[in-house]
Amino acid sequence: MATVDLFADPGARVALPHLDKGLPLDGEDVSAAGANVLRGDLPLPVCTLRDAALRANSRALLDFLGAVGRATGADVVLAPHGKTTMSPELFRRQLADGCFGITLATARQVRVARHFGVARVLLANELVGRREIDWVLTELRRDAGFAFTCLVDSVDGVGRLAERAAANPAGRPLDVLLEAGYPGGRCGVRTLAEGADVARAVADAAPLLRLAGVEGYEGLLQTSPADGRDEAAAAVVRFVADLARALDGAGLLDDADPVLLSAGGSSFYDLAARILAEPALGRPTRIVVRSGCYLTHDAGLYEPLLRRLVARDPIARAEGLAFTPALEVWAAVLSVPEAGLAVLGAGRRDFGEDAGPPALARHVRDGEERPAPWLAEARIERVSDQHAMVALPDGAGVRVGDVVALSPSHPCTTFDKWRAIHVVDEATTVLETVRTYF
Numbered sequence: 281m282a283t284v285d286l287f288a289d290p291g292a293r294v295a296l297p298h299l300d301k302g303l304p305l306d307g308e309d310v311s312a313a314g315a316n317v318l319r320g321d322l323p324l325p326v327c328t329l330r331d332a333a334l335r336a337n338s339r340a341l342l343d344f345l346g347a348v349g350r351a352t353g354a355d356v357v358l359a360p361h362g363k364t365t366m367s368p369e370l371f372r373r374q375l376a377d378g379c380f381g382i383t384l385a386t387a388r389q390v391r392v393a394r395h396f397g398v399a400r401v402l403l404a405n406e407l408v409g410r411r412e413i414d415w416v417l418t419e420l421r422r423d424a425g426f427a428f429t430c431l432v433d434s435v436d437g438v439g440r441l442a443e444r445a446a447a448n449p450a451g452r453p454l455d456v457l458l459e460a461g462y463p464g465g466r467c468g469v470r471t472l473a474e475g476a477d478v479a480r481a482v483a484d485a486a487p488l489l490r491l492a493g494v495e496g497y498e499g500l501l502q503t504s505p506a507d508g509r510d511e512a513a514a515a516v517v518r519f520v521a522d523l524a525r526a527l528d529g530a531g532l533l534d535d536a537d538p539v540l541l542s543a544g545g546s547s548f549y550d551l552a553a554r555i556l557a558e559p560a561l562g563r564p565t566r567i568v569v570r571s572g573c574y575l576t577h578d579a580g581l582y583e584p585l586l587r588r589l590v591a592r593d594p595i596a597r598a599e600g601l602a603f604t605p606a607l608e609v610w611a612a613v614l615s616v617p618e619a620g621l622a623v624l625g626a627g628r629r630d631f632g633e634d635a636g637p638p639a640l641a642r643h644v645r646d647g648e649e650r651p652a653p654w655l656a657e658a659r660i661e662r663v664s665d666q667h668a669m670v671a672l673p674d675g676a677g678v679r680v681g682d683v684v685a686l687s688p689s690h691p692c693t694t695f696d697k698w699r700a701i702h703v704v705d706e707a708t709t710v711l712e713t714v715r716t717y718f
Contacts, residue, residue, distance in 0.1 A: 300699040301630075302326040303713075310702065310710045317610055317683075317708035319647050324683065325611045325626040327698045331711055333606035334370075334575060334703070338377045340603060341574045345553060347595050354557035354567055355538065359383045359402050361545070361572030364692045367701070368396035369714035370575065381427065383570045387412035392717045394419060394426070402542070403430040404497065404570060406437050406459070406467060413444040420450035429492055429540065433459040433468050435481045442485035453490035456482060457540060458527070460496035460520045468496060475523045479532040490534040493565075494527065496520040498552070499545025502585055510592060513548040517555040528561045538564035546573035547585045550593040573691055577603035580689030581635040607691050608641060611668065613682040622678045624668040624686075631686060632693025633663060640670065642685035643678075654678075660686075 304310060305323055315321035317328060342358060349356035357380035362371055366389065371382050381400030384390050387409070390401050407413055407430040419426055432438050438456075445454055458475055461468020469475040475494075482491040498516035501509055520543055527533050539561055544552030549569045556567045573582055586603060590596040611626035631638050637660035643652035657673040668686075672678060688694040695701070696718040703712040 302698060302700050302702065311712055315702075315710045317702075317704060317710075318644055318649060319708075320683075322702070322710075325609055325630045327630070327694070327701045328608050328610065328704045328708065329576065329701055329714070330604070330606045330608070331703050331705055333577070333604040334373065337575050337577055337603045337606065338374060340601060341549075341571060342378050344596060344599050344601050345549070345569060347599055348550070348553045348557075349567075351595060352554060352557035354553070355565065356553045356557070356567045356569065359400075359542075359568050359570055360575065361385070361404065361570050362393060363389060364572035365575070365695050366392065366716045366718050367695070367714045368392070368398075368717070369712065371396070371398055374575065380566075380568060383572070387415060390416070390428075399425055400427040401429075402457075402568065402570070403428070404495065404542075406431050406433060408437055408440050410440075410444060413441060414448050417445060417448045417450040417454065420452060420454065424452075427455075429455040429457055431459040431467070431495055432456045432478055432482065433461065435478055438478060438481040438485060438489065442488050445485075445488035449488075453487055453534075455490050455492040457493045457495040457542065458482075458491060458523060460494060460516070460523050462516050462519065465500060465516070466497065469523075472523060472526050476526065476530060476532065479527050479530075483532055483534075486534070491527070491532065492534060493540030493542065494520050494524045495540075495542040497545065498543060498548050502545070502547040502581075506588075510548070510551070510588070514551050514555060517543045517548070517552050521555055521559045524559050524561060524565075528559075528563075533561070538566040540568055541565055542568035542570060544569040544571060546571040546582060547589070550589050550596060554593075574603060576606040576691040578605050578607065578635075578689045578691060579639055579687055582689075605641075605687050607694060608685045608687055609638065609694065610683055610685050613678055613680055613684065614667070616678060616680060620672050620674075622670045622672055622676075624670060624684060625666065626686065627664050627666045627668055629665050630694075630697050631688045632690055632697070634693050635690035637663060637668070638686035638688040640684055641687040644683040644685070645679065645681075652676075 345356045359381040361383040363385045383402045383404050459468040482489050498513040501513045541556040609631045611624040614625045615623040640655045640658050643650045654676040660668045661671045662669040702710045
């Protein structure tokens with residue numbers, strides 16, 4: 281399989297077809313030319329990432345998890361969820377900063393990561409398709425350095441993996457984690473008894489399969505009512521810990537060293553790290569946190585959740601845990617057709633709305649950023665494919681040709697709108713253009 285190993289050769293570049301939005305219409309190399317967003321060197325709309333924020337955010341979460349590990353005596357690592365960005369260049373940054381591996385959600389995403397040289401992947405999902413299972417087994421056989429783990433939550437699912445592993449041997453066990461769920465949630469066993477049944481099925485499939493640990497996902501609870509939200513998330517993580525204790529006591533965990541215990545989206549990773557440090561399994565354990573949105577953060581969805589996390593966690597308060605929104609979509613003011621209304625040239629094809637419309641963050645005129653107190657009062661009221669209708673407060677003074685930077689919430693559904701995203705310095709000069717593969 282041909283690969284582009286950005287990790288062995290950080291200088292390696294991927295050819296950028298200049299047909300993607302956000303790239304110069306004349307095909308100019310934006311980073312080599314020192315293109316600048318404020319100066320108008322790029323066609324709008326354009327999506328950017330603030331380099332300083334990416335670097336600070338990456339370090340902040342790793343430092344926090346390290347501090348939790350020191351306080352609890354646990355081995356706490358970060359395998360960020362790559363589905364957020366699906367950008368090999370950003371994966372490379374995260375791994376270079378010290379991340380344990382990359383988490384992914386589908387076999388195709390794993391294929392992308394492998395193409396660009398990612399050596400350790402946690403597929404935080406069940407693997408059930410014949411073609412997908414066979415591809416993973418073939419890749420495990422092809423590359424002895426490839427570390428791969430997926431999830432199981434049913435005897436049927438274990439059977440499908442074992443059947444394909446028997447037909448297409450990898451030459452080593454396929455590592456799986458038992459997924460813990462909760463009523464009304466997504467995948468995962470709901471009881472200790474169900475978990476034991478699945479674990480016994482994995483044991484029966486040895487040496488084709490190996491039960492390497494236990495996993496759960498509490499992140500869906502971030503949008504549940506605030507009263508009781510933390511307790512509900514903690515209960516999901518405790519069930520992961522309870523399953524690990526029960527399976528260890530029954531001798532159903534394989535001789536993996538260390539045993540992997542994993543939870544923690546981008547809202548409750550403090551609870552995941554602390555609660556999963558509690559089980560005494562009689563063997564080393566490694567806690568794998570899987571936050572994906574920390575790298576870019578946002579002011580709409582994740583900043584309030586971060587404030588709640590800091591309020592409940594003493595280490596987060598002591599460390600001054602903070603993140604800066606890094607993702608921005610820049611759009612021109614196309615029209616001011618009536619008082620109190622501006623129409624921007626960016627819409628649902630350019631930013632996600634699943635967590636609400638983006639905030640208006642910056643105002644530029646004639647190449648200069650302007651003080652704009654009106655931004656805090658303005659709001660996007662309606663969105664179509666290529667337009668956003670903005671309700672303006674009195675005195676905003678917006679003109680046709682001005683440029684506005686939008687700050688989206690929940691970055692996952694903005695990243696997937698772009699194939700080329702520019703990493704910029706604080707003056708908005710392009711430092712690097714990263715690709716996404718959705």
